[in-house]
Amino acid sequence: MTGPVCANLGCDTGITGSRPAAPSTVPVATVGIVGGAGFTGALLAELLLRHPSVELTHMSSRQLAGESVRQHLPRVRTSLAFCHDAEVSDVDVAFVCAPHGQAAPVVKRLCDRGARVVDLSADFRLTAAEYAEWYGEHACPELLPGVYGLTELHREEIASATLVANPGCYPTAALLALAPLKRRGLLDVVVHATSGVSGAGKTPTGTTHFCSVDSDYVAYGLATHRHYPEIAAGLAPQNAPVVPFAADQSATAGPQLTFVPHLAPFQRGISETIYVRVGTLPPPTQQQLLDLYREFYDGERFVEIGHEPPKLRDVVGTNFCRIYPHLDARTGRIVVISVLDNLMKGASGQAVQNMNVMLGLPEHEGLI
């Protein structure tokens, strides 16, 4: 961690200090939420109401405008009423929790009015070409690309960004897990991902019916999940050449990537078990592998490298991502397990983390 944000974080890297940083006594910024009635919006509101340095002044919902927030979201203990989207204005930072496609014009309006925006949709994560292939034509291509808001990997750009594209939940877990291996040359990557049901959103469907999810475990979107291009883009070697996996693979395209998400019977959390072959031989030892990860994330508060497979219960409700890299000695394959709370580090928590970076606040302020 370098740059101006680091100065603020300097005293917090030791783990003795879960104690909150001494906050400013007066809010330094006003914030608003567009689309506050869904899972991510409601959790954002909880976090922002407890945040010592910002004031939540607006929270919109297309369905519920005019109604009491607290009546619909009992955990959001506020006296605010939901407003209309267009009323979220004149805030220092706006969080946009609209569905993809709907988010882009909202973001544009907010940027035009001078707000800094953290967009939690997929609308600003991809290039125009990728977006067109996976989602269709983009409404505001002139704003592309947003700064990709994977905090640990793009902290400096985020600090000065006007528009931050908050990453998807699956990509956050995958890219944090694989970043330390990129310099080794990623050849072949299987991301086996398991998500809780909140990842599917609040709208009732056959898929989210309790009797469809409970006591089951099912793969979905094998060829079509829209987090695929986001992960692929994050793994692209850019400057570093990779050794091709097989003769019929072009040498420049990044690893052979397979991504299979699964739905599991819990509410919150993502667990990814990632099977990797790297290009540099011989494979590292288990100790070298652990050292590699620990060095890479040294000083990072929200990324923990464990010495055994992590559990969701260690991260759910927090902004932490826990990673365990394991060498499969029989095959030389590396197995990396990465867990996080899809609504926290995978969405609203990382959004607050990004806001903190944008405002020059301690990066963990208001976060657990």
Place this chain on the structure above:
Amino acid sequence: MTGPVCANLGCDTGITGSRPAAPSTVPVATVGIVGGAGFTGALLAELLLRHPSVELTHMSSRQLAGESVRQHLPRVRTSLAFCHDAEVSDVDVAFVCAPHGQAAPVVKRLCDRGARVVDLSADFRLTAAEYAEWYGEHACPELLPGVYGLTELHREEIASATLVANPGCYPTAALLALAPLKRRGLLDVVVHATSGVSGAGKTPTGTTHFCSVDSDYVAYGLATHRHYPEIAAGLAPQNAPVVPFAADQSATAGPQLTFVPHLAPFQRGISETIYVRVGTLPPPTQQQLLDLYREFYDGERFVEIGHEPPKLRDVVGTNFCRIYPHLDARTGRIVVISVLDNLMKGASGQAVQNMNVMLGLPEHEGLI
């Protein structure tokens, strides 16, 4: 148990015999299901396909007519396709799994064509007056009332019935639990009921969303649940006068009944804890209470009296109801706990049990 059915059951009352009764080698009846795509219809189909003495020839669905049953219901391993409701005809016994209100005209048509009907809706469980109060005007009042299909309590009428009103899941558990106490004079009854989510049906709603049910426990329908009049009717003293509970209660109306259903995070099963004050003093001892229940249900295959609080896992997937009566010595109150599988003894299993009685088959044939 008396009458012709008993003869068939004679050798099965010993618990050594979970062995299936020797079935007829040729189906003795054809059966059909109206409304086969929901939870109760699908489970009925599973049961009927395994039943050695009947042949499932028709299975209708308004939404899915013309489509393969098995594609939509992988557990229903049949080559049938869904037909239209009106095509379910020329069967010896028809099961109607339509919603209340929609069921009545279907039942009438089937009766008119000479089928015997087991209706799993609420349409034939109440008197016309009660129905009007809780559901609205009845479409076919001339068919009221059906024979109330609580098998253990109405076996003889069921044997000769044309139209059996299969009981609701909550009333089945409550009425089996309280029947042995009725002769004591029920004064005051609180039915605290807990149901799995399948009781709410297959349609996705905010209530059945996994993230609404999981890790929670919530009361609903405190004043309005439509199983209230069905339970109240079953508890009415009829010929036996009861001692009034309080001065302001009319002496003839049956017990003071409170019924509060709750939704719990599991798929199948109902557990009722019933708090009762009876009129005859002094209260029985614990041993007298157990003896009372064991005698009352002596010889019944599907009602088990336990010596400790029963678990859902002892009955889910089966047609059994397990009951534990307990004397609360400090207060003289009786606490009766009753559990069953809401889709089996509470719906489809009891429907098959009733069909067996109607056809003169061994009562447990095709049931676990």
Place this chain on the structure above:
Amino acid sequence: MTGPVCANLGCDTGITGSRPAAPSTVPVATVGIVGGAGFTGALLAELLLRHPSVELTHMSSRQLAGESVRQHLPRVRTSLAFCHDAEVSDVDVAFVCAPHGQAAPVVKRLCDRGARVVDLSADFRLTAAEYAEWYGEHACPELLPGVYGLTELHREEIASATLVANPGCYPTAALLALAPLKRRGLLDVVVHATSGVSGAGKTPTGTTHFCSVDSDYVAYGLATHRHYPEIAAGLAPQNAPVVPFAADQSATAGPQLTFVPHLAPFQRGISETIYVRVGTLPPPTQQQLLDLYREFYDGERFVEIGHEPPKLRDVVGTNFCRIYPHLDARTGRIVVISVLDNLMKGASGQAVQNMNVMLGLPEHEGLI
């Protein structure tokens, strides 16, 4: 709320303010935990590490003394190691999370050394006579009774207490739910309680095996649960005479109380549905009932009166208790539903709330 604590809370009773109170910049007290490896101890540590005005200096465990806290409890992000029980000393406030019987001598030692103690065991909740009946002889009867730490009902005594007996989880939910009705004369009370599995503690047993709990719902301890006398004591009329329920009941003993706990398949949370008959006729209307509760708890941050049955998800992870009183118009019975997080308001959260009162801090500091 009156007294010195109230002054601090004055500006926080409006619900706009989930914002943390401005904390002192320097810890005002040192705190320690005896028995930190169980569910309540670990959660206490999480809360105290985030608390802005205290410093957690000691955390003991008989099994794990000398080992890293964080290795065994990954959510407790501290650099502390577990110490021996006897090393928890020289702290301003000590929390004792030992099992009943083991707690008493630990508490005595701490009190002798001048610490103020919040004891989370059952050792100081009852009179010596009650304790002897339900638990056996008390090791330190000279310390009985502790101040009963149901914060909302005993705030002033807690503020000056040396030894606070933190209430049990079931009694907290029941007594908060029934306190507003006591002046009406409680005649007959059935507490139907449902708890998550964390209430059974961390030790693996046949009862807490996943395959025993999942998809089930089971009553236990019908006659023997040790929270019975704690609830009964809290409901005793003391000065207010009650109308006897029945001729064979002595008029002075408090209500006819039945308490039946049940275990449900979730980790955290207690839901109680309480069926009550009060002595004063006629029963209140629904609106009068709501008004009665709202007035009784006016100004209380952590007790919420809802207008519909509460859900566990509205309180789990927080220190809130939500209560919904309902008039069952058919019978005149009052049904009160009360939910809380058994590890928070039912244990560790209320312990921190009590500590805040004892130290003159804002009552909600460090709590959500």
Place this chain on the structure above:
Amino acid sequence: MTGPVCANLGCDTGITGSRPAAPSTVPVATVGIVGGAGFTGALLAELLLRHPSVELTHMSSRQLAGESVRQHLPRVRTSLAFCHDAEVSDVDVAFVCAPHGQAAPVVKRLCDRGARVVDLSADFRLTAAEYAEWYGEHACPELLPGVYGLTELHREEIASATLVANPGCYPTAALLALAPLKRRGLLDVVVHATSGVSGAGKTPTGTTHFCSVDSDYVAYGLATHRHYPEIAAGLAPQNAPVVPFAADQSATAGPQLTFVPHLAPFQRGISETIYVRVGTLPPPTQQQLLDLYREFYDGERFVEIGHEPPKLRDVVGTNFCRIYPHLDARTGRIVVISVLDNLMKGASGQAVQNMNVMLGLPEHEGLI
């Protein structure tokens, strides 16, 4: 399917026939269970009590000898009492559900007395050398190897076997999923496996505590799970040479196999997502892949090839294994998903299936 068993099954391969085969009216064999108090033993008893052609005469338990089976296992509705292990004798077929190591001498005694044995432990699945490496010295190496009881792949040997080694749950799902691809040359195989908690057995441990499993998903045994050698042995190419994956791999050893089991919050079921590279290029099309699987398992009752990812709810409580093969077109990798009920097809159900084959009964008799 060929041979004498096929004749019996001739009329059952069409899916119209879930109807039970007409059973013999008299039991053709007596059967016993050694180790009947665990999950697999109890389920075996349920299945055998309902089986029309066998009579369960003995059920032993070291802990519970002399006590009523039904009292401890309420679902096993029998009047048998548990006997001692040594009393299971003079049965035609014995099922041994003892832990590995303990099973071998029990099996030997039974074989010496002339019983045919289905052993559900791991004691007879491996060669002596493999067993020594993973478990230690074998007590009865002279009996090695048993006939490997993966019914669909070894039916003829099972029919005449004296000792059948019933496969492990993970290997059953994996080997059925990969058998059709073996002739293509398996190069690289990742078995990502997810199991319900019943796979961990009935003994309470920290791992099986509800609060450890619920709402979580965790990898375990990454390098050490004892089902690894069983899967590896089943994938060994034997006669077919494979193309080596990489220069440093010896050409004869079978595929590069990584096996990572995970524990998920449900009771029953295994789901495996298997990532495969095969040696023959080019990869098949999706249609060719489906055709390959459908042809391979044509006529098999208990293996279903689906056209979308299967759900556990389609197989739990049944003896079916459902498999979905998918071509990942971007990489040429094949993804095979395989689900079954670990206690049924993964243990007790397959044991009954094997018994049926051994006795010349219809292979699905007594099974759903």
